[in-house]
Amino acid sequence: MLHLTISQGDGVPIYLQLVRQIKTLIATGRLKPDGELPPVRVLAQQLVLNPNTVVRAYRELEVAGLIYKKRGAGTYVSSEVTPYTDAECRRILAERADALVVEGLNLGYDEDKLVALLRERHKTLRRDAPDEEGA
Amino acid sequence: MLHLTISQGDGVPIYLQLVRQIKTLIATGRLKPDGELPPVRVLAQQLVLNPNTVVRAYRELEVAGLIYKKRGAGTYVSSEVTPYTDAECRRILAERADALVVEGLNLGYDEDKLVALLRERHKTLRRDAPDEEGA
Amino acid sequence: MLHLTISQGDGVPIYLQLVRQIKTLIATGRLKPDGELPPVRVLAQQLVLNPNTVVRAYRELEVAGLIYKKRGAGTYVSSEVTPYTDAECRRILAERADALVVEGLNLGYDEDKLVALLRERHKTLRRDAPDEEGA
Amino acid sequence: MLHLTISQGDGVPIYLQLVRQIKTLIATGRLKPDGELPPVRVLAQQLVLNPNTVVRAYRELEVAGLIYKKRGAGTYVSSEVTPYTDAECRRILAERADALVVEGLNLGYDEDKLVALLRERHKTLRRDAPDEEGA
DNA sequence: GTGGTCTAGACCACA
DNA sequence: GTGGTCTAGACCACG
Structure with a gap:
């Protein structure tokens, strides 16, 4: 159960709030490498968000190399540091x-x-x- | 002559960049109370912006109480601004x-x-x- | 369907006419808390205005705390508005x-x-x- | 000595504030018919205004038939009610x-x-x- | 679909 | 000269 807080009306896009908070959780080790993230629908329901918003956040994190998806299994924290040069x-x-x-x-x-x-x-x-x- | 820098493509709205920078200039005393700000058109030309964009920044600052306008005269820094602690x-x-x-x-x-x-x-x-x- | 009337040539800015009339509609309960306002484009078309004019009116009302926006969803009447005494x-x-x-x-x-x-x-x-x- | 108060920053044009207040003074009899109004420069100095602003207010009042000018003498409250039909x-x-x-x-x-x-x-x-x- | 931002440029009101 | 308003229309971000 992730501790995430989103604020609807403060101008910062919701998906960005998610990205930043998950990044911090990973950076500080609260989310361990190869640990599992909540399914999109679960997180969306938990936070009362449009699932697309969660999808977008996960996609950004995946592009940044911080998480990866296993088809049919779930979403996990990368163990490799970064895909960037x-x-x-x-x-x-x-x-x-x-x-x-x-x-x-x-x-x-x-x-x-x-x-x-x-x-x-x-x-x-x-x-x-x-x-x-x-x- | 104000030192303001705007970056066109970084997601942060231009008017907001202006607001924040001018806020900082006021908060740090680089813009003195009752000091005059550049006329809208001048600043717009200097930064290669549409005057309306500057207008919007000035309006936000006015609403926030940081600057005031004298009709037909110009735009000035409010004198009762509390600088940052x-x-x-x-x-x-x-x-x-x-x-x-x-x-x-x-x-x-x-x-x-x-x-x-x-x-x-x-x-x-x-x-x-x-x-x-x-x- | 809102009953709003704007008069084009009477000196009072159109956006202000909108602000005042919507304020009154809210204050008198004709617009209910959490009720939805017409989308910007719809209201603009209905009143034969530029959408930006409506945008400005809505923004002023938002700053005043009378309405709020849900990103990507729409514009709504704030629920904590104090009606006129x-x-x-x-x-x-x-x-x-x-x-x-x-x-x-x-x-x-x-x-x-x-x-x-x-x-x-x-x-x-x-x-x-x-x-x-x-x- | 007229009791007029102008507020610089409230959006209402200064000349209009003058017009309205003088209209009220005339309507309520505090300015008597054929009574003299302060010279433009005096009023401007007293209220710390641009003389042109006072000129404009006086002009509007003259057009409305509420005051009249005697060349070389001064400005006076009309004794006739109105020039309008x-x-x-x-x-x-x-x-x-x-x-x-x-x-x-x-x-x-x-x-x-x-x-x-x-x-x-x-x-x-x-x-x-x-x-x-x-x- | 929603609102947000920006540009271009016209016209007005004020001092 | 100053700022204020409005239009027209493009493009983007969000959900």
């Missing part, structure tokens, strides 16, 4: 890093303060994870 | 940092690799940043 | 009455002439009013 | 009456309640006037 990974992360840096500059955070913040958030997110056995 | 700055940046960490974990970047990337992007962005000579 | 109704109408009295005094109409005019207009408007058979 | 007066007032009736219908006021309200507002506005000598 090193360069692609770098580009994706550089974009997010840039967002952080720009906002930081505007709010008066210099490089060292940003790094400190990043390290702290990293530890916090990892600490929330249940175990480290998969690493 | 330290805690608010932190919360905003922590959100962005989390996005970076989660994505990094899923793509196989550990803490040190993320920090290295962040430092590098910081330096790159600083170098590209426009000088403040115009002020 | 008797005092509010009275205040609104007193304002309009004052406008009539002031103009009347300046144009040489005494109280009885104004009342006669009001009664006559009332009868005329009631006769022109559409029946409520569609409900 | 009976039909014109009727049309103007019918419009205002319609606004009242329509709003009233929407708010649940029937004909008699509207008439009662109108009579009451009439008395209230006249009572606020200083004297009845001009009648």
